[in-house]
Amino acid sequence: MAKVTVKNDNVTFEIPDGEPILPYLWEMTSFPQGCEDGSTAMCACVILKGEGNVNPKNHQEIVTLQKAGVPNTSRNRLACLLRVMKGEIEIEY
Numbered sequence: 001m002a003k004v005t006v007k008n009d010n011v012t013f014e015i016p017d018g019e020p021i022l023p024y025l026w027e028m029t030s031f032p033q034g035c036e037d038g039s040t041a042m043c044a045c046v047i048l049k050g051e052g053n054v055n056p057k058n059h060q061e062i063v064t065l066q067k068a069g070v071p072n073t074s075r076n077r078l079a080c081l082l083r084v085m086k087g088e089i090e091i092e093y
Contacts, residue, residue: 002084006031007048007092018055021082031093036080041068043079043093050089051075054082 001014004021009029015021022043025031034042038060047054051074061081062072070076079093 002053002086003088004084005049005088005090007090015084017086018083020080021084022080025079031079034080038064038078038081041065041070041078044068044070045077045079045082045091045093047075047077048090048092050084050087053087053089054084057081 002017003012003014004024005012006025006029011029013024013028015024022036026033032042034040041064044065054077057077058081061078064078065072065076079091
């Protein structure tokens with residue numbers, strides 16, 4: 001099980017390794033609803049800890065973040081495309 005901490009809401013929860021994080025964010029936090037497919041940057045978030053524990057960005061995510069003016073770093077992600085592959089992460093939105 002992967003462990004996710006959301007700094008904004010001071011919430012920590014576990015999800016199965018490799019599962020999409022977005023449904024859990026909606027259930028456990030006040031994370032905003034968005035497109036769910038990487039076409040907007042409404043779900044942009046920053047990985048504060050554990051960036052090596054998530055899936056790599058795909059082309060769609062890089063393009064969407066670029067269009068939104070978000071710097072292309074390993075810490076800036078779209079929650080709708082984010083999966084925690086193992087271990088722990090801490091995010092902020």
